[in-house]
Amino acid sequence: MNFKMAPNSLFAVLLRNPWWVSFLLAAVISVICAALLPKDLVVYGVLGTFPFLVIGCIALSRQWNKPSAAAVQAEVERMAGLSWRDFSKELEAKFIKQGFEVERLAGKKAEGAADFLISKAGQRTLVAAKRYKAANHGIEALQALVAQQESLGADKAMYVCLGALSEQAETYARDRGITVGIAS
Numbered sequence: 001m002n003f004k005m006a007p008n009s010l011f012a013v014l015l016r017n018p019w020w021v022s023f024l025l026a027a028v029i030s031v032i033c034a035a036l037l038p039k040d041l042v043v044y045g046v047l048g049t050f051p052f053l054v055i056g057c058i059a060l061s062r063q064w065n066k067p068s069a070a071a072v073q074a075e076v077e078r079m080a081g082l083s084w085r086d087f088s089k090e091l092e093a094k095f096i097k098q099g100f101e102v103e104r105l106a107g108k109k110a111e112g113a114a115d116f117l118i119s120k121a122g123q124r125t126l127v128a129a130k131r132y133k134a135a136n137h138g139i140e141a142l143q144a145l146v147a148q149q150e151s152l153g154a155d156k157a158m159y160v161c162l163g164a165l166s167e168q169a170e171t172y173a174r175d176r177g178i179t180v181g182i183a184s
Contacts, residue, residue: 014055019063022056025049076162080133088115091129091160112148113141114157125179126152129160137161139169146176 005012014022026049033045067075079087088104095102100118114126128145131137142159149157158179159165165173165180173180 019060026052113144124154125156
């Protein structure tokens with residue numbers, strides 16, 4: 001049996017919020033239980049907050065090493081100021097740090113959207129990053145990336161960009177399994 005949480009359930013919403021919200025909710029419910037329930041039932045009311053504490057702990061563990069929104073924004077602005085040469089060097093270094101073998105595409109392989117071919121554990125991924133600071137990211141670049149992926153026989157495709165994709169491009173990327181975003 002496959003258990004999957006509904007995306008808009010209370011616990012799913014709490015998992016997407018800061019961890020302390022779950023703990024605060026548990027504390028508020030505990031105080032209300034202590035104020036309104038008879039003394040012999042307060043323990044049971046407080047025990048009812050246990051799921052909120054568990055969700056708070058799960059959210060805390062997920063958010064522990066994540067950068068703040070301000071730190072992410074500052075990094076995006078820093079990357080937007082980089083030239084392609086500097087950005088590609090940083091991107092290549094990040095892939096190597098993550099254990100990938102990185103090949104810059106040149107010659108026949110470079111005819112297409114991809115700039116890098118990275119591989120790890122037998123999985124080959126084409127990475128398109130040259131349009132990283134373009135104002136508009138449409139479906140054309142993704143279609144070219146998929147065509148190149150098929151011609152080179154790569155397993156996956158990644159499109160690196162600082163901005164958002166158009167709705168049509170986002171749907172296309174999701175349907176084709178293209179990873180989109182900033183390489184971390």
